[in-house]
Amino acid sequence: MMGADRCAAKWWTVPLLLLTAAQVLAQFTPYAARTQFMPTPPGVGPAGLLGYVNPARLGRLASPESAIAWSTQRGGSRIVNDWGLYWALPHIGFGTVRRHGAAGIDFSEYRLGIGGGDGASSAGLAWGWSSGTGAPDPVWVAGTILQPNRAWSLGATWTSNTDFDARELAVDIGWRPFESPRLSLFAEGARGWDTGDDTFWSVGVDAQLGPGLNITGRYLDERTVSLGLRFEFGRAGLWTQGRRERGDEDHHRSRSLHLIRLGPHRGDLFSPLRQRRPRFLQLDLNGTVRHRAYSLFDDGRSLLDLLQILRRVEPDPSLSGVALNLSGLRLDAAMSWELRQRLQNLRDAGRTVIIYIDRADLRRYHLASVADHVVLDPTGLLMLQGVAAGQVYLxxxxxxxxxxxxxxxxxxxxxxxxxxxxxxxxxxxxxxxxx
Known part of the structure; x- marks a missing residue:
């Protein structure tokens, strides 16, 4: 009788486990699972899965980028694979992840996001849906990333299903003591309500060992240790990490996660082996600069586009700086100040700024004075009248x-x-x- 009772208990346990798993997955995939392919939190790392986790990343994306990620985990006698595909343009991105789990769980997640902002602050919104066995509910995702200076960054993500009865808040913070990517310390935490995974946290460090080579170590939720390497080869990169999770009764599980990306230049592992000559981005600014320019029947240049081009120079190690030709440039004082501030940021980042002028007044010379080197045409002319402001009273x-x-x-x-x-x-x- 006791053997029969145990057998009956096992048969009752199986549907109960299936029901529990279905109830958990009926909400949405928790933050810990959504970030599995990321060696660092979404507000700290260079790409953040292209806005799949935090859509605010799309507002900071300067050029198109795509990535493919996959994982292998040995569970019992079989290997379980998850994989994901991500595509993004500046301000808009799409991603899909195929997930495999216990009790026959097998579904695909999709997410479409938009984002806006700049390097100091950005925000985004995303809509996610799923299909397959045990697919979770559709979700809304809102996110923001703040980076007031080169040392600190703060990211936050709010996720909720359409009924708002399952909710989750995740926050991450990063500190760069040298105000550069050489060393980053980070921490993150997530709190869920009716999501099946109430809390999650991790702490870690990311160090740049050389051009295009980073190592990352993390401690996750008192159970998992992660060690990752990031190899960059110019406009392509390979990220890989290994995780070891401590289970019950000293049983351990290991898994490997990998990602290949194509997109903007983020360093080159082989650059020390090449004899590098200085390369400069050359910009001829002849003509009128406006805040916005029309694509048709408008020979002016957009100030926003110009600032965006200069912003891309800073993280590109293949460029030594910029060379600007100010001959024939027409812009007002406010836009001249904005352009000068962007060039000053390039100098602060270690880039060289070279400016050529032929005829310049005080305003134009003030703009050129930000450069490391100012080149004046041999037949050029400088007219440095003072600045005066006044009114005529009648x-x-x-x-x-x-x-x-x-x-x-x-x-x-x-x-x-x-x-x-x-x-x-x-x-x-x-x-x-x-x-």
């Missing part, structure tokens, strides 16, 4: 002509009518002009 002339005026003022800094109604600059207008 009150005295109108009084002589017998013409009166009446001003209806609602705000003290509204000074457009003062040129007609006053004989001199008011205190508030002087404050605005900083005169």
């Amino acid at each position: 009150r005295g002339a109108l009084d002589k002509l017998g013409i009166g005026s009446q001003e209806w003022r609602y705000h003290e800094y509204k000074s457009a009518f003062e040129t007609v109604n006053r004989a001199g600059m008011s205190d508030r207008d002087r404050e605005q002009w900083q005169a």
Whole structure:
């Protein structure tokens, strides 16, 4: 009888386990599983699975990129494989992951995301859905990444199903003590509500051993140790990591995760073997620079596109700097200041800036002064007049002509009518002009 009871208990246990697994997967895939192919958290690493985990990454993407990832894990006498495909353009990305699990779980996840922002702050939104046996519910994902300076970064991701009864918040933080990718310390944590996986955390370090070679070590959730290597070969890269998880009764599981990417230049492992000559990005800025330019019937240049081009130079180790030709450049003072700030950032990052001018006034020379080297045409000309600001006031002339005026003022800094109604600059207008 006892043997029969044990047999019956086993038969009852099987459907109970199947039901439990189905209930867990009926919500959505937890953060720990979504980030398995990433050696570092999404707000710290260079690509973040192209916005699949945190869609804010799409706002920081400067050029198209794609990746394929796969994993192998020995469970019992068989090897279980998960794999993923990811594609992204600046501001939009798509990814799919094929997952295999216990109790016949076999489904595909899809995610479409959009993002916007720049290197300092970005935000994104994604929609995810699934198909297959044990597929989880559709989800909404919102994310943000903040990097106020070169040392610190902060990322956050909020995930919820469409009924908002299963929710998850994940936060990661990174610190670069040398304000460069040479060394990064990071930590992350996730808290779920009705997701089947309530908490997750990890801490780790990523170190750059040389051009195109990084090593990453992580400790995950008191159970798993991970060691990874990242090889970069210019516009292609190979990431690989091994994980060892401590199970019950000293049973351990090992798995390997790999990723191949194609996209922007992130270092070259073989660059020390090549005799490198300095390469500069050359930009001829002849013409008008506007905030935005039309693609048809407009010979102007977009300031936003120009700043984006200069932003791509900074992480590209194949470029030594930029060389700009300012001959014929036409832009206002505000845009000149923005362009100068971007060039200053390049110099701070160790890039060389060379500027050529032929005829320049004080504003143009102020822009050129940011460069390491300023080249003046042998027949060129510099006209460095001072800066002056003022107004012409007509009150005295109108009084002589017998013409009166009446001003209806609602705000003290509204000074457009003062040129007609006053004989001199008011205190508030002087404050605005900083005169």
